[in-house]
Amino acid sequence: MPISEFDIIARYFTPASVGRDDVLVGVGDDGAVLQVPAGSALVVSTDTLVRDVHFSDDYSPEDIGYKALAVNLSDLAAMAAQPAWASLALTLPRADEGWIADFARGFFDVAEAHGVALVGGDLTRGPLTITVGVYGFAPTGLSLRRSGARPGDEIFVTGTLGDAALCLAGLPSPHRAYLETRLRRPTPRVAEGLSVRGLASGGIDISDGLAADLGHLLTQSGCGATVYLDRLPLSPALRALDDPDRRRALALAGGDDYELCFTVPPQQRPVLESRWRGAPITCIGRIESSPGLRWISADGSAYHPPREGYRHF
Amino acid sequence: MPISEFDIIARYFTPASVGRDDVLVGVGDDGAVLQVPAGSALVVSTDTLVRDVHFSDDYSPEDIGYKALAVNLSDLAAMAAQPAWASLALTLPRADEGWIADFARGFFDVAEAHGVALVGGDLTRGPLTITVGVYGFAPTGLSLRRSGARPGDEIFVTGTLGDAALCLAGLPSPHRAYLETRLRRPTPRVAEGLSVRGLASGGIDISDGLAADLGHLLTQSGCGATVYLDRLPLSPALRALDDPDRRRALALAGGDDYELCFTVPPQQRPVLESRWRGAPITCIGRIESSPGLRWISADGSAYHPPREGYRHF
Numbered sequence: 299m300p301i302s303e304f305d306i307i308a309r310y311f312t313p314a315s316v317g318r319d320d321v322l323v324g325v326g327d328d329g330a331v332l333q334v335p336a337g338s339a340l341v342v343s344t345d346t347l348v349r350d351v352h353f354s355d356d357y358s359p360e361d362i363g364y365k366a367l368a369v370n371l372s373d374l375a376a377m378a379a380q381p382a383w384a385s386l387a388l389t390l391p392r393a394d395e396g397w398i399a400d401f402a403r404g405f406f407d408v409a410e411a412h413g414v415a416l417v418g419g420d421l422t423r424g425p426l427t428i429t430v431g432v433y434g435f436a437p438t439g440l441s442l443r444r445s446g447a448r449p450g451d452e453i454f455v456t457g458t459l460g461d462a463a464l465c466l467a468g469l470p471s472p473h474r475a476y477l478e479t480r481l482r483r484p485t486p487r488v489a490e491g492l493s494v495r496g497l498a499s500g501g502i503d504i505s506d507g508l509a510a511d512l513g514h515l516l517t518q519s520g521c522g523a524t525v526y527l528d529r530l531p532l533s534p535a536l537r538a539l540d541d542p543d544r545r546r547a548l549a550l551a552g553g554d555d556y557e558l559c560f561t562v563p564p565q566q567r568p569v570l571e572s573r574w575r576g577a578p579i580t581c582i583g584r585i586e587s588s589p590g591l592r593w594i595s596a597d598g599s600a601y602h603p604p605r606e607g608y609r610h611f
Numbered sequence: 612m613p614i615s616e617f618d619i620i621a622r623y624f625t626p627a628s629v630g631r632d633d634v635l636v637g638v639g640d641d642g643a644v645l646q647v648p649a650g651s652a653l654v655v656s657t658d659t660l661v662r663d664v665h666f667s668d669d670y671s672p673e674d675i676g677y678k679a680l681a682v683n684l685s686d687l688a689a690m691a692a693q694p695a696w697a698s699l700a701l702t703l704p705r706a707d708e709g710w711i712a713d714f715a716r717g718f719f720d721v722a723e724a725h726g727v728a729l730v731g732g733d734l735t736r737g738p739l740t741i742t743v744g745v746y747g748f749a750p751t752g753l754s755l756r757r758s759g760a761r762p763g764d765e766i767f768v769t770g771t772l773g774d775a776a777l778c779l780a781g782l783p784s785p786h787r788a789y790l791e792t793r794l795r796r797p798t799p800r801v802a803e804g805l806s807v808r809g810l811a812s813g814g815i816d817i818s819d820g821l822a823a824d825l826g827h828l829l830t831q832s833g834c835g836a837t838v839y840l841d842r843l844p845l846s847p848a849l850r851a852l853d854d855p856d857r858r859r860a861l862a863l864a865g866g867d868d869y870e871l872c873f874t875v876p877p878q879q880r881p882v883l884e885s886r887w888r889g890a891p892i893t894c895i896g897r898i899e900s901s902p903g904l905r906w907i908s909a910d911g912s913a914y915h916p917p918r919e920g921y922r923h924f
Binding site: 300301302303306322323326327328329330331332333334336339340341342343344345346348349350351352373374376377379383385387389390392393417418419420422423424425427429431432433434436438441443444445501502503518611 | 613614615616619635636639640641642643644645646647649652653654655656657658659661662663664665686687689690692696698700702703705706730731732733735736737738740742744745746747749751754756757758814815816831924
């Protein structure tokens with residue numbers, strides 16, 4: 299008889315979990331019982347990874363476990379929330395213990411790095427699909443929303459853009475190992491999200507690509523923006539790409555970048571720079587009252603991106 | 612171009628959601644921001660439904676939407692929690708608007724009946740899989756756990772056992788419509804869970820069948836139990852089945868019954884009966900200090916069930 303779902307949970311998903319005092323009941327009951335700190339709101343988010351859509355068969359199970367939690371923490375980071383707990387709904391074609399052990403190792407690598415306790419989930423048989431739920435806190439009124447950007451605010455992004463998409467494009471590159479890490483093991487910008495609490499007016503994670511996600515922020519804020527292409531932060535790997543059109547397309551619309559984009563009123567910029575910790579940030583443009591997203595090339599001419607980001611359907 | 616994920620969310624999943632004052636940020640940002648009431652703990656649970664495992668192609672999309680939320684609320688009921696919010700991670704092979712509209716109707720039927728607001732989720736392309744997360748409250752210290760049963764406590768179940776499994780068995784029955792409803796549109800025992808707050812010593816939902824789930828409760832409580840087969844509550848549909856072995860097997864191990872099993876100290880029974888509201892309850896046996904689960908037939912002899920419940924692997 300293959301290993302049962304209960305044995306899998308007991309063997310691979312219970313002992314590795316981070317201990318937290320605010321977990322009153324964890325894995326192993328009908329639900330988890332959790333204590334949100336007084337004065338904080340609960341911030342929740344959930345994302346699904348599907349085989350052949352979000353990852354291919356050349357991902358190791360460890361990469362998949364890592365990425366499943368990391369992309370979810372990226373959403374909490376974009377809300378300026380402190381991560382606390384996660385749930386894992388794992389659908390597997392069969393109970394392959396080696397696969398599960400590797401997956402759990404990747405998942406708990408991320409969980410441990412961010413002090414996140416696994417508090418529950420579900421294990422079912424079916425096509426490989428992973429849905430993670432994450433739960434965090436933000437002091438009431440201090441979560442970061444998409445709707446708060448105002449004309450005059452400066453637009454920042456963390457890290458570099460387009461690396462994951464360049465990796466997926468499969469071009470030969472001396473930076474292959476770097477690109478693979480960017481695609482398979484994205485670093486959720488949790489510390490960065492926390493650093494802008496109370497400073498940033500709006501924020502979003504740019505998992506669907508800068509153009510699409512900044513577009514959402516603008517729509518929800520009722521504003522427009524101008525962004526300068528020559529200010530976009532590109533890694534040495536992307537800068538090494540000869541074709542400038544392709545470079546731009548990857549940076550603007552590639553997707554799978556788990557960087558943050560946020561807006562800050564200009565008078566707050568000195569505070570931001572003094573308080574900042576984490577990945578480098580770059581100011582790429584500014585919010586304007588006129589709707590629409592205007593891209594300006596290095597020579598000052600308008601640029602129109604060919605497509606706007608990842609579409610699921 | 613097919614309808615985009617953003618249009619699907621805006622059209623089918625945003626307007627129908629119940630409004631709640633404790634949803635500070637709902638669908639449409641990187642995460643939801645929620646306010647747990649002072650003095651309450653947060654109770655969370657998550658369950659996945661996979662096509663061909665948890666439902667077949669003769670389920671209507673409305674049934675699937677209904678069941679996806681109902682089975683999750685059953686877990687909150689088993690924790691004696693008051694449901695408040697839900698998230699929905701929906702993976703679909705294609706963006707079929709008719710299917711989505713029907714699915715949403717079933718989902719929101721249940722949500723509205725229980726005052727549950729949809730606060731977020733994810734929509735992805737892939738094999739049909741639905742993961743719902745539910746969030747509720749219980750006053751600190753008053754959630755119901757699997758581990759609290761004590762020798763001498765009486766064991767109760769809500770409703771009737773084995774109907775869903777009888778439906779799945781596909782036998783001809785004059786009760787077909789009743790059985791289909793039991794299988795496809797189970798009623799989560801939310802009011803029943805709330806009625807036993809502070810009275811019941813332990814509780815669990817019996818979605819994997821009474822034998823397996825009562826077994827979990829006993830293991831976690833460090834106890835055993837005796838259960839009397841002639842006390843098991845059976846519907847007229849199940850009683851109409853001629854074969855007594857099959858009747859018993861369905862009632863004990865059929866699974867997909869979203870009833871509650873809970874234990875109550877005998878001195879609390881009058882309070883339980885006076886306070887009870889909801890589906891009928893039946894006392895089926897009692898908790899004992901000696902480990903193991905003993906089944907007693909009508910003639911007083913021991914009965915040994917052939918199998919213990921649903922196994923995913």
